[in-house]
Amino acid sequence: MKRATLHSAPGPILVAMLLCALPVLAAARVGEAAPEFTSVASNGKTVHLSDYRGKYVVLEWHNNGCPFVRKQYNSGNMQRLQKHWTGQGVIWFTILSSAPGKQGYATASEENDFLAKEQAAPTAALLDPDGVIGHLYDAKTSPHMFVINPQGVVIYDGAIDDKPTTDVNDVPGAKNYVSLALEQAMTGKPVETAATRPYGCSVKYSDATH
Amino acid sequence: MCAAAARAESAPIPHGTLELVPENPWIAAQSILTPGVATGRMAGGHTFNVGLRFQLEKGWHIYWINPGDSGEPARVEWKLPAGLTAGPIEWPTPRRLASGSIVDYGYEGAVLLIVPLHADASLASQSAARLGAEIRLLVCSHEMCIPAKAALSLTVPVKAQAPVPDATTVAWFAAARKSMPRPPSQNWRFNATEDEDFFVLTAELGHPITQTVFFPLVESQIENAAPQTLVPRASGFRLTLRKSNQLLASVARLKGVLVVSGDRTPGDGTNQDRAYVIDVPVRKAGATKHLEDGDRSVK
Numbered sequence: 001m002k003r004a005t006l007h008s009a010p011g012p013i014l015v016a017m018l019l020c021a022l023p024v025l026a027a028a029r030v031g032e033a034a035p036e037f038t039s040v041a042s043n044g045k046t047v048h049l050s051d052y053r054g055k056y057v058v059l060e061w062h063n064n065g066c067p068f069v070r071k072q073y074n075s076g077n078m079q080r081l082q083k084h085w086t087g088q089g090v091i092w093f094t095i096l097s098s099a100p101g102k103q104g105y106a107t108a109s110e111e112n113d114f115l116a117k118e119q120a121a122p123t124a125a126l127l128d129p130d131g132v133i134g135h136l137y138d139a140k141t142s143p144h145m146f147v148i149n150p151q152g153v154v155i156y157d158g159a160i161d162d163k164p165t166t167d168v169n170d171v172p173g174a175k176n177y178v179s180l181a182l183e184q185a186m187t188g189k190p191v192e193t194a195a196t197r198p199y200g201c202s203v204k205y206s207d208a209t210h
Numbered sequence: 211m212c213a214a215a216a217r218a219e220s221a222p223i224p225h226g227t228l229e230l231v232p233e234n235p236w237i238a239a240q241s242i243l244t245p246g247v248a249t250g251r252m253a254g255g256h257t258f259n260v261g262l263r264f265q266l267e268k269g270w271h272i273y274w275i276n277p278g279d280s281g282e283p284a285r286v287e288w289k290l291p292a293g294l295t296a297g298p299i300e301w302p303t304p305r306r307l308a309s310g311s312i313v314d315y316g317y318e319g320a321v322l323l324i325v326p327l328h329a330d331a332s333l334a335s336q337s338a339a340r341l342g343a344e345i346r347l348l349v350c351s352h353e354m355c356i357p358a359k360a361a362l363s364l365t366v367p368v369k370a371q372a373p374v375p376d377a378t379t380v381a382w383f384a385a386a387r388k389s390m391p392r393p394p395s396q397n398w399r400f401n402a403t404e405d406e407d408f409f410v411l412t413a414e415l416g417h418p419i420t421q422t423v424f425f426p427l428v429e430s431q432i433e434n435a436a437p438q439t440l441v442p443r444a445s446g447f448r449l450t451l452r453k454s455n456q457l458l459a460s461v462a463r464l465k466g467v468l469v470v471s472g473d474r475t476p477g478d479g480t481n482q483d484r485a486y487v488i489d490v491p492v493r494k495a496g497a498t499k500h501l502e503d504g505d506r507s508v509k
Contacts, residue, residue, distance in 0.1 A: 029455065067348065067357035068282075103354030138455075140312050141280045158456060166282065166348065166357045195456045197430040201348075201355035202280035202312045 027138035030157050030194045034148040035136045039095075041124035042111035047093070054150045056182060057091045060122065060160075061134065061203060063104025063142035064114055067166040068200035072143060073118050075171040078160075082121040085182060094122040097134030099206035104142060105129060131205040141200030147181045147191075156181035158196030216366040218263075218379075224349045224356040226266035230341070230364055231322070233259040233383050234373035237366055239334040256329045258294075258366070260341065261322040261383060262286065269351045271316045274304035276427055278314035278434045281355070282348040286325065289342030289363075293333035297326040302389040303467055303485035304425055309352045313434040315425055322386035338367045391467040391485035398446075400488055402464045403495040407453055409464055411490065413446040421471035422449055428465060430456040465489045 028035055034057070038048050049057065060078070063069055072078040082092050096111065098104030106114060111125045128134055137146060147156035161174035181191045215235030220227050242256040262284070264272055273281040288296040301323060304315040333339060342363040349356050394400070399414040409432065411424065420442045426432050436452035451464075469485045 027455075066355055068355075101353070135311065138311060164282065167346075197454075197456050198280075199282070200280055201350065202309055202314065202352075204353055205310050205312075207310075207352075 028154050030154050034154050037133045039126040042108040052091045053152050055091050057148040059146040060094045061139040061142045061144040062094045062096050065103040066142045066201035069142050071166050071168050075168045077171045079120050092122040094125040097128045097131045098204040102204035139203050141198045144198035145178050155191050159198045164199035216364050219362050221360040223358040225270040228360050229263040230362040231261040231263050234375050236369045236373050238372050239368050242329050242334045257326045260325050263322045265320045271318045274315040275301050276429050279312045281314050284347035287344040291339050293330050295328045300324040311435050322382050336368050338365050340365050391487045394486040400490040402490040402492045404492050405495045409451045411449045415446040418442045419447040423469040425467040430454045
């Protein structure tokens with residue numbers, strides 16, 4: 001759908017210019033290949049998404065000060081999901097796209113402290129202060145969740161669950177779209193709800209990247 | 211009891227204040243008992259309006275009923291005496307709050323949300339009504355979001371004589387009502403079609419329109435950050451709205467608030483932005499539709 005903003009097939013130079021100016025054009029879409037990225041994790045390792053072809057990958061957009069994210073961590077729900085799914089062989093990346101000075105920005109050591117304090121268990125926390133991965137996936141909110149299948153195709157894009165509030169009491173009764181997508185895909189079923197409106201705080205991107 | 215008139219009560223919220231403002235300083239018993247008086251909507255009843263007035267520091271905002279790409283609208287839980295029932299919040303026309311690829315719908319500065327409270331006859335015999343409101347909201351800037359809770363209460367006397375509102379309150383409510391979307395003129399015609407990627411809203415209003423903004427009432431119908439392409443036409447306009455990426459189910463009706471700039475309302479004489487509530491059935495675009503309208507600039 002995003003590509004439809006181009007009126008006609010442009011030459012390669014124009015495409016390159018547009019991609020630089022508007023990275024959103026390459027945004028992830030359900031049913032299409034997940035855009036490749038390389039990132040440095042808070043544990044110091046370099047992560048290439050393509051290294052995880054053959055596994056399910058969950059992307060979790062994160063901002064540790066956002067009330068919608070606090071709801072998931074204070075209730076222990078996000079940690080439970082991370083532990084449960086990484087225990088099933090799923091790769092889980094928590095991604096920090098907040099710019100320096102904005103809510104949710106963390107240095108590697110601050111993020112490691114956060115992971116330890118919260119007993120969080122993602123495969124890795126990826127530091128994206130320039131918002132490059134965020135814009136590549138058109139991540140709008142924290143949390144905004146994506147699920148990628150072993151073939152590298154996006155199979156879920158949207159909210160973490162069906163209760164768009166900041167209230168911890170809404171966690172127990174919520175329908176978790178990430179778990180549903182993983183359960184359905186792993187048992188060979190089509191993902192019933194493959195796209196929803198992500199809810200939360202807007203991703204606090206750097207002003208320089210848009 | 212000792213309160214001669216209800217006065218607004220205020221509470222701090224992050225980067226601002228919130229006041230619970232009664233439109234009138236007391237409820238007139240006579241208007242509760244007389245059907246059709248004042249703004250009463252229920253037979254034998256009366257509507258007493260209260261306002262939630264937010265005042266936010268520069269750079270901070272709260273959200274419309276559809277917050278757009280992020281955020282959360284304010285929610286109110288009322289604690290009211292028997293005889294009073296709260297209606298839904300009346301939301302003034304919001305603004306587009308853009309932050310890069312994210313577009314939210316909300317309010318900056320000062321905004322008054324009006325809540326109608328319906329009073330029935332049983333209230334006329336009371337001496338006062340205590341109104342309690344618990345408000346939950348999210349206050350955001352482009353840098354951060356802060357959740358807030360406020361508990362406010364007011365005791366509104368019930369008196370025999372007609373109330374005398376103060377000038378400031380009158381001005382606040384008048385300004386809020388001016389910015390409320392209204393029903394469009396009976397003579398106007400709206401039409402909505404869709405193809406794979408777009409909704410096209412056409413309007414026949416009797417004169418050309420050069421600027422509009424559409425605010426979808428329902429989340430995830432349109433791509434909030436996408437440009438809304440307007441083509442003025444002799445008797446109205448044609449507006450192209452990109453469908454949301456999250457839209458998987460089909461949309462039967464396009465509902466929302468349409469802000470029309472420079473609308474020349476007969477008898478008014480001024481050129482200003484006016485907001486209308488629209489609710490238009492959506493039909494599939496015919497194969498020849500785009501050419502038929504003599505306009506090739508949209509697609």
